[in-house]
Amino acid sequence: MLEVTGPEAAAYLDAHLTCRVAEDAHGALLAPKGTLLGLVRLERAAEGFRVFSEQAAVRQALERGRVGWMVELTPFxxxxxxxxxxERVERGIPALGRDIDERTLPAEAGLVGTLVRTDKGMYPGMQTVLRQQRSGTVHRALRRLALDAPVPEGAEVHDEAGVLGTIGTAVVHPTRGPLALALLRSRAVPGTRVRIAEVSGIVEP
Structure with a gap:
């Protein structure tokens, strides 16, 4: 991805990423409106940091944002x-492009307080994160579903009131059986019974 070096490498990354680079190994980069551009992993390098991400938008945003900073960005x-x-489904970790996308807010993906800090200096999109945190209004939430049978990714999830969302990553656990991640309307709280076509399931805590 990108190696970030120079006297302002740590400050530069702190001003752009949602994590504290001196303490955290994982974080995210948000668009100015607060939606997710990508997830990142950080490693210390000899003269700075290495930033790993599967999303090209992360590198593009970091390259655009380097103007005025004493840093060097080197692709590797x-x-x-x-x-x-x-493993991702077991741990409730979403994949960008499958479970969440560039329209997803960090609170919807359950990332606030973990990958997305609210106790550090400002970064792009932080005002949206704080505003949503103050209001307590989240219209969707990433959920794990325990299912009676395997289901295809992209299938609609319903409850008695209508469509809740669509299946993201779907797997079959060797002991627990079929599981899936899905970004669902907030009324799908843990314990809610759902269906995907003829398959029944339940929203897990």
Whole structure:
């Protein structure tokens, strides 16, 4: 992805990412309106930091934002095996482009307080995060579903009132059976019974 070096490397990343680079290994980068541009992983480098992300928008935003900063951004090639879908679903970790997208707010994805801090200096999109946190209004939420049978990704999820959302990543756990992540309307609280076509399921805590 990008190696960020120079005397202002830490300050530059702190001003753009949702995490504290001196403390956190994972974070995100938001659009000015507060939606997700991408998730990132950080590593210390000899003269700065390495920023890993699967989203090209992250590199593009960081390159645009370097004007006026005493930093150097150097692309590098890195190939590491991604976390398996099964592990992600077990841990409730969304994949951008499958479970969430560039229209998703951090609160909807359950990232506020973990990958998206509200106890640090300002970064792009933070005002939206704080405003939503103060209002307590979240219209959608990422949920894990326990299902009676496997379902296809992209299938609609319904409750008795209508459509809740669509299935994101769907897996079959070796002991727990079919599971899936889905970004659903906020009325789908834990314990809600849902259906996907003829398959029944329940929203997990």
């Amino acid at each position: 090639e890195h190939h590491e095996p991604p976390m398996s879908d099964l």
